[in-house]
Amino acid sequence: MSISAAVLLLSGIGAATYALTRPETKPVQTSQDAPKVSYQATSKIVFRDDGFSQESYTFAEGSTVTVDNQSSSPLQFSSDNHPAHTDEPKLNMPTIESGKTGILMPPAKGTYGFHDHLNDQFKGALVIE
Numbered sequence: 769m770s771i772s773a774a775v776l777l778l779s780g781i782g783a784a785t786y787a788l789t790r791p792e793t794k795p796v797q798t799s800q801d802a803p804k805v806s807y808q809a810t811s812k813i814v815f816r817d818d819g820f821s822q823e824s825y826t827f828a829e830g831s832t833v834t835v836d837n838q839s840s841s842p843l844q845f846s847s848d849n850h851p852a853h854t855d856e857p858k859l860n861m862p863t864i865e866s867g868k869t870g871i872l873m874p875p876a877k878g879t880y881g882f883h884d885h886l887n888d889q890f891k892g893a894l895v896i897e
Contacts, residue, residue, distance in 0.1 A: 812836055813872075815843045815864075819890035826895040833872040833894075837864040841886070845870065848881035850888045856880045859894070 811831040814821040837843040847859035884890040
């Protein structure tokens with residue numbers, strides 16, 4: 769047998785062995801295939817003199833959320849229902865003075881209503897996905 773024939777034979781055996789023993793592959797989900805979920809660019813809730821900057825905020829589960837009081841008055845970020853704040857006590861925060869921020873660790877996945885306890889006409893919803 770010639771050297772060329774031996775090399776060709778060994779190459780064929782190697783290819784056949786690989787084909788029989790290679791791990792099963794599964795298609796990879798690309799970003800085009802992935803479900804479209806739109807989260808805020810930053811995990812921040814902004815409060816201004818005219819209320820919360822959005823009616824609803826959506827964040828990923830496990831996010832740390834900053835509550836930014838950009839108003840000229842104190843803010844007491846609280847869960848609904850007013851005045852008891854019992855819907856989700858983990859959302860209840862101490863008063864945040866004007867120009868200051870507070871840190872919120874949202875609960876598990878779900879939708880939670882919130883408001884400013886000091887000015888309860890200012891309301892919003894927090895969606896955790």
